[in-house]
Amino acid sequence: xxxxxxxxxxxxxxxxxxxxxxxxxxxxxxxxxxxxxxxxxxxxxxxxxxxxxxxxxxxxxxxxxxxxxxxxxxxxxxxxxxxxxxxxxxxxxxxxxxxxxxxxxxxxxxxxxxxxxxxxxxxxxxxxxxxxxxxxxxxxxxxxxxxxxxxxxxxxxxxxxxxxxxxxxxxxxxxxxxxxxxxxxxxxxxxxxxxxxxxxxxxxxxxxxxxxxxxxxxxxxxxxxxxxxxxxxxxxxxxxxxxxxxxxxxxxxxxxxxxxxxxxxxxxxxxxxxxxxxxxxxxxxxxxxxxxxxxxxxxxxxxxxxxxxxxxxxxxxxxxxxxxxxxxxxxxxxxxxx
Amino acid sequence: xxxxxxxxxxxxxxxxxxxxxxxxxxxxxxxxxxxxxxxxxxxxxxxxxxxxxxxxxxxxxxxxxxxxxxxxxxxxxxxxxxxxxxxxxxxxxxxxxxxxxxxxxxxxxxxxxxxxxxxxxxxxxxxxxxxxxxxxxxxxxxxxxxxxxxxxxxxxxxxxxxxxxxxxxxxxxxxxxxxxxxxxxxxxxxxxxxxxxxxxxxxxxxxxxxxxxxxxxxxxxxxxxxxxxxxxxxxxxxxxxxxxxxxxxxxxxxxxxxxxxxxxxxxxxxxxxxxxxxxxxxxxxxxxxxxxxxxxxxxxxxxxxxxxxxxxxxxxxxxxxxxxxxxxxxxxxxxxxxxxxxxxxxxxxxxxxxxxxxxxxxxxxxxxxxxxxxxxxxxxxx
Numbered sequence: 001x002x003x004x005x006x007x008x009x010x011x012x013x014x015x016x017x018x019x020x021x022x023x024x025x026x027x028x029x030x031x032x033x034x035x036x037x038x039x040x041x042x043x044x045x046x047x048x049x050x051x052x053x054x055x056x057x058x059x060x061x062x063x064x065x066x067x068x069x070x071x072x073x074x075x076x077x078x079x080x081x082x083x084x085x086x087x088x089x090x091x092x093x094x095x096x097x098x099x100x101x102x103x104x105x106x107x108x109x110x111x112x113x114x115x116x117x118x119x120x121x122x123x124x125x126x127x128x129x130x131x132x133x134x135x136x137x138x139x140x141x142x143x144x145x146x147x148x149x150x151x152x153x154x155x156x157x158x159x160x161x162x163x164x165x166x167x168x169x170x171x172x173x174x175x176x177x178x179x180x181x182x183x184x185x186x187x188x189x190x191x192x193x194x195x196x197x198x199x200x201x202x203x204x205x206x207x208x209x210x211x212x213x214x215x216x217x218x219x220x221x222x223x224x225x226x227x228x229x230x231x232x233x234x235x236x237x238x239x240x241x242x243x244x245x246x247x248x249x250x251x252x253x254x255x256x257x258x259x260x261x262x263x264x265x266x267x268x269x270x271x272x273x274x275x276x277x278x279x280x281x282x283x284x285x286x287x288x289x290x291x292x293x294x295x296x297x298x299x300x301x302x303x304x305x306x307x308x309x310x311x312x313x314x315x316x317x318x319x320x321x322x323x324x325x326x327x328x329x330x331x332x333x334x335x336x337x338x
Numbered sequence: 339x340x341x342x343x344x345x346x347x348x349x350x351x352x353x354x355x356x357x358x359x360x361x362x363x364x365x366x367x368x369x370x371x372x373x374x375x376x377x378x379x380x381x382x383x384x385x386x387x388x389x390x391x392x393x394x395x396x397x398x399x400x401x402x403x404x405x406x407x408x409x410x411x412x413x414x415x416x417x418x419x420x421x422x423x424x425x426x427x428x429x430x431x432x433x434x435x436x437x438x439x440x441x442x443x444x445x446x447x448x449x450x451x452x453x454x455x456x457x458x459x460x461x462x463x464x465x466x467x468x469x470x471x472x473x474x475x476x477x478x479x480x481x482x483x484x485x486x487x488x489x490x491x492x493x494x495x496x497x498x499x500x501x502x503x504x505x506x507x508x509x510x511x512x513x514x515x516x517x518x519x520x521x522x523x524x525x526x527x528x529x530x531x532x533x534x535x536x537x538x539x540x541x542x543x544x545x546x547x548x549x550x551x552x553x554x555x556x557x558x559x560x561x562x563x564x565x566x567x568x569x570x571x572x573x574x575x576x577x578x579x580x581x582x583x584x585x586x587x588x589x590x591x592x593x594x595x596x597x598x599x600x601x602x603x604x605x606x607x608x609x610x611x612x613x614x615x616x617x618x619x620x621x622x623x624x625x626x627x628x629x630x631x632x633x634x635x636x637x638x639x640x641x642x643x644x645x646x647x648x649x650x651x652x653x654x655x656x657x658x659x660x661x662x663x664x665x666x667x668x669x670x671x672x673x674x675x676x677x678x679x680x681x682x683x684x685x686x687x688x689x690x691x692x693x694x695x696x697x698x699x700x701x702x703x704x705x706x707x708x709x710x711x712x713x714x715x716x717x718x719x720x
Contacts, residue, residue, distance in 0.1 A: 041544075041545065041547070042547065042623075045546055045622070045623045046545065046546035046622055046623045047622065049545070049617070049618070067546065067547055067551060069513075069516035069547070069551070069552050069553065070482055070513035070514070070516045070517060070547065070552065071516040071518065073517075073518055074516070074518075097481070098481055098482070100481070101517065101519070136411050136462070137411075137412065138411065138412050138440065138480060138615075139480055140480045140481055141480075279695070308684055308685060308696065308699050308700075308703075309688075309693075309695060309696050309699060310684050310685050310688045310696060310699075311688065313462075313464065313683065313684050314459065314462040314463060314464050315411050315462035316461060316462030316463050316679055317679060317681055317683060317684055319715045320681040320703060320715055321684055324715055326706065326710050326714040326715065327706060330706055330710075
């Protein structure tokens with residue numbers, strides 16, 4: 001009896017990488033809802049340049065997995081029209097650094113169709129983009145500009161950091177009534193595997209996840225930086241007896257203020273880790289929110305451990321640009337030692 | 339000015355429908371077509387063009403192998419397309435400006451970029467983007483089609499400043515013709531009648547997208563018609579034809595006759611033999627047999643045959659060129675591998691004057707390097 005239960009539990013999950021989690025999220029939702037379609041550059045026959053859409057073209061056909069002409073504004077703009085028509089488009093920007101031609105469509109239209117039409121028209125669609133550095137990619141392939149989208153009211157911005165969340169958050173994004181920018185940290189696309197629920201699996205948007213509980217300092221992060229933050233937390237516990245709480249923010253907009261503030265009220269100290277440039281990054285929003293909501297709990301300045309206020313360097317120097325575990329660790333110690 | 343009727347007007351803008359059949363000088367085997375006139379090039383010029391194509395092919399093979407060995411990062415191969423790149427380069431005068439894409443290594447080299455610098459950039463050092471003084475060349479463009487309006491603006495600036503002897507050549511791919519910037523740049527070029535030549539290197543594939551899925555137009559050259567400029571379709575694997583067409587377009591850009599407009603869109607019809615980049619696997623999306631027909635029209639083979647038949651090239655000269663090419667590429671690899679960089683480079687040249695805040699960020703990094711050593715930063719993330 002017990003072994004039958006174990007087998008059942010085993011078959012309820014499969015061990016996937018993050019990019020496979022994305023693919024599974026797309027697959028499950030496409031199988032469940034005929035209106036869900038995928039469109040973008042090289043997403044069909046080629047299965048996506050990172051293989052995020054592998055096999056979908058063969059299974060769902062060229063009308064639902066569409067190789068478009070090379071035109072980001074066209075992809076997002078036509079997705080808005082598709083959404084208006086009742087379809088549920090999931091558009092892929094091949095790299096975040098190439099999404100800018102679509103920026104006008106996203107901020108002037110997708111983000112505000114609902115408010116402009118006083119709720120008469122809505123824009124339920126997802127724009128996926130691999131983002132972030134660390135894979136030795138050519139110039140313009142390593143940007144981390146989530147703040148552009150977080151700044152735009154009407155858009156939701158989501159960044160998974162685990163394979164299960166990649167599937168679950170993408171599922172929720174596809175089902176969401178509003179446009180969602182879904183940023184996939186390509187550094188950890190294939191970095192590790194974990195058990196991911198089979199079948200329908202939704203993780204609600206707007207809820208941060210506490211990845212490690214701790215009492216001395218709160219570390220707020222997301223995406224690819226979650227792992228260096230957790231490694232730093234482990235090292236600090238072992239070497240310095242510092243007990244870090246690591247919070248994976250995972251929905252950057254709307255921000256889960258409740259979880260962020262509750263963690264800070266417990267520890268009284270915080271560091272924010274992101275690979276985007278420091279100035280006007282999402283770290284600034286988190287730090288200010290904490291000051292507004294929990295000033296009386298604050299015991300030290302909030303430390304931002306971030307990318308430089310400079311373009312991402314070519315790959316030879318990107319390890320200096322990105323917050324490595326060593327930088328994260330040192331920054332946390334500074335906060336704790338204040 | 340007299341009033342033109344419709345027919346005259348079409349003629350006056352040069353915006354007639356281009357022939358679907360590409361212009362050729364050489365046949366598939368490298369024999370001069372009876373209908374064609376070879377371009378007026380001296381023996382030395384012909385040999386120079388041949389040597390550059392030979393070098394480009396060798397460079398491409400070496401770069402792919404360096405990438406496989408982890409000595410450079412992602413590389414965009416150009417084999418099959420180097421004949422067109424080199425020929426357009428030879429059609430330029432030194433003062434002309436070149437706007438290249440990430441695949442136009444040979445075009446950059448011909449216009450004055452150093453081979454070692456090309457490889458330095460591929461090692462991940464931004465220093466490689468600096469070209470020798472006086473070389474009118476922009477760093478390669480990676481976001482698709484974004485260079486088209488820039489090239490238009492550069493050409494416009496020449497016009498506004500009375501630089502009648504300077505034209506601009508802008509490379510782009512077939513995929514680029516779908517982007518908004520392509521339309522906006524060409525429209526501006528037509529409206530402001532600037533001395534610019536746009537070369538669309540139609541290599542049939544935008545990563546996995548075949549040309550016929552990129553646009554429903556029969557040709558790319560015909561898109562010029564809508565902008566009121568001339569469109570020309572040329573066999574991009576016939577270096578002599580590409581040279582002739584590009585040279586004519588550059589001359590017209592600088593000194594149009596009364597009824598000509600300056601800009602031209604050249605569709606250079608060619609084929610990407612290899613992968614989009616070393617990160618791509620074309621066997622997933624295309625039948626490799628397709629490339630065989632194109633390889634039969636190889637630009638290097640055709641020019642080689644032509645030069646042998648016209649006694650410009652013999653076996654001895656060919657061997658000498660081959661040895662020179664190998665030495666030059668080997669020296670470039672050595673230069674690139676000797677190049678050094680430093681984390682300080684991250685903050686340099688972001689602004690003319692580095693803001694204090696950015697300088698402090700570098701200080702913070704340097705303090706950490708001091709404290710933990712550079713090895714701590716070399717650890718694989720996550």
